[in-house]
Amino acid sequence: IGQLLRSKKLSVDAIVQAVIDSGLLSNVIDMLSSSDPAFVSESSWILLNFTLGTSQQRWAAVSAGSLPRLVQVAASASDVGEVRHNALVALRNIAGDSETLRDVVLKERAFRPA
Numbered sequence: 001i002g003q004l005l006r007s008k009k010l011s012v013d014a015i016v017q018a019v020i021d022s023g024l025l026s027n028v029i030d031m032l033s034s035s036d037p038a039f040v041s042e043s044s045w046i047l048l049n050f051t052l053g054t055s056q057q058r059w060a061a062v063s064a065g066s067l068p069r070l071v072q073v074a075a076s077a078s079d080v081g082e083v084r085h086n087a088l089v090a091l092r093n094i095a096g097d098s099e100t101l102r103d104v105v106l107k108e109r110a111f112r113p114a
Contacts, residue, residue, distance in 0.1 A: 016053045025050075025064045032069040032087075037080070044073060044086035051093035058097050067094070067108045 019025055031043035047070065050061045074087040095105040 012049055013053050013057070016050050016057050019050075020057065020060045025060060029061075029064055029066050029069055032066075032073055037083075040073065041080070041083050041086075044070075044083045044090070048086040048090045048093075051090040055097050058094050058101065061090075062094060062101065062104060066090075067105065071108050 019028065028043050028046050031039040032047070034040055034043075047061060047066055050066075051058050070087045070091050074084055074091060076084065091105055095102045
């Protein structure tokens with residue numbers, strides 16, 4: 001999936017939709033919990049690309065269970081900066097989609113007051 005996104009041979013929206021339609025989204029989300037840092041890095045980047053797509057694609061990521069995993073990665077002290085950054089940007093993109101998704105993200109305690 002990452003190679004397809006990097007190749008730029010297809011639009012990001014088309015690739016994201018193909019992943020959703022194929023049922024592979026849950027596998028990408030599961031990779032966020034991997035003990036392999038390369039898998040976590042790749043899946044955080046892929047999910048970041050998902051959140052750049054359409055509102056329906058952001059909803060698909062949320063419905064597939066991405067929020068708890070993204071929050072976990074964003075809060076993890078052990079994940080490298082780029083991985084945490086990808087998770088935080090993905091969460092921001094989801095929260096910025098609509099009031100409803102913002103409230104869903106806040107219920108996951110993704111963002112807390114300082």
